[in-house]
Amino acid sequence: MGHGRRVMGQGGERMRFSATMVAAGFLLLAACKPEPQPMKTIRHSERVFGTTPEGVEVHLYTLQNLHGMRATITNYGGIVTSLLVPDRTGRPGDIVLGFDSLEGYLRGSPYFGAIVGRYANRIAGARFTLDGHAYRLAANDHGNTLHGGVRGFDKVVWDAIPFADSTRSGLRLHHVSAAGEEGYPGRLDVTVTYEVTDANELRITYHATTDKATVLNLSHHGYFNLAGRGSRSIIGHELLLAAERYTPVDAALIPTGELARVDGTAFDFRTATPIGDRIDADDRQLRYGKGYDHNFVVLGTPGTLRLAARVRDPESGRTMEVLTTEPGIQFYSGNFLDGTLVGKGGATYGHRAGLCLETQHFPDSPHHVNFPTSVLRPGQAFRSETIYRFAAQ
Ligand code: BGC
16 A cells, blocks of 8 residues: 555655746736735655565655755654754754665664554563463563564554645554564554644654554654764753653663652753763663663653653754653663764764654553553554654754
8 A cells, every 4th residue: 555656746846946037937926916825735755765675665755844844754664764953043954863775774773763563662571461361572682572573663664655734744654563473462453644744843643453452562763863963972962851750670671660759860850951961870770771761651641642851952952842642751862872883974873872752651561560551452442642843942
C-alpha cells in the first residue's frame, strides 16, 4: 500500500525566477485586479532514499510548514532523517542526528530518529508471562530485549501515505507485525502518523490493535541537538522534566520497580537545569547509565496531553517542548555515542552529541504490577500522542 505513490505539484519541483520574470510578474499584477488567494497548502514531497537488501525501495518524505520547519522522514523504520528548525535569527538548522544515506542506517544505527516497538526499551530476561502463557522474546541486549528485539519496528519498511491540508503536512505509516514476530504474541496492526503543523510542532500519533493479548510500548527515538548537527555535546542544554519521580535501574538498566522521588538528587529537573551540571555526580544511578538513561514518571494523568519536558539551547535560542499522553519519558543523554559513528555531512557523533526524550510506558512493565499496564487485548485500541514543539528566542 502506498510506497510507490507520488505526490506532485506540492513542492516536489523547484522553479527558478529570473529578474525579468519577476519584473514581468509585477507589471502583470499591476494590470490585473487582485484575485482571491487560493488557500495556502502546506507542502510535502517524496523521493527515493534507497533499496533494502531484500530489494524493497524505500522513500523519503518531506513535510514542512510555512514558518521554515521541515521534517524529512523515511518509511524505513519510520526514521526522521532530518528536522530543520530556525534559530533565534531565523536561520534553519538540522537538529537531529542521523545518516545521509539508507546504507548508514542499514549498517547499524543506535535507533537514530526511529519508531521503536513492539516494546520500547527493555524487558528483563527477554521473557514475560501473560494470561498464563510464557513468551520468549528475541534477546539483543545482554540477555534482555531492547526496543523490540533483533528486528524491531525501526528496521521494517512501513507502508506510507503522505497527506497535506491548510494547517499541516503529514505522513501516515502502517505496519502489520505478525503473530510471533520477535517472540511477541498476536498480530498487531500499527499506524503511526507524523505531522508538521502550523504551530511548529512535530506531532506523532500512534494507534494499534491486536488479535491476541500482547504487550506494547511505542516510542520515537530521535536524538536531538538543538545547536544543530551534533557539532557539540548537549551538556549545555537546559532541561526541565515535569516529574517528581523516576524509575531507578540495576546495572543492566532494568528498573528495580521502585518509583523514587527526585528531591535532592541529580534527577530533579523540576526547574530548568543545564544537563552537564550534575551528570558526573557521584551517584550509583548515573554510574549505571554512564549518565542519564532513566524513565521519569510524567506528572498529571496518563491519557491526557500534558507537558513532559522542555529543553533549551542557550546559544541558538532554540527550545523544544515535549507533550505526551504517555505515563513516562526516557531521558537518555547519548552516553553510548563514542565518536565512531560518522553521520550527516561527515559529522562525528561524539559522547553526548544528542539527547533522547522518548515518551513511553515504563521499561520492563510486564514484570512490575505497580507500573501502568502495557497489555493490549483484542477489542481494545491503543492510542497515544506526543508532540515535539519548537520555538526560538
Ligand atoms: C536506551 C539506552 C540505549 C539507547 C540506544 C535508549 O532508549 O534507554 O539504554 O542505549 O536507547 O539503544
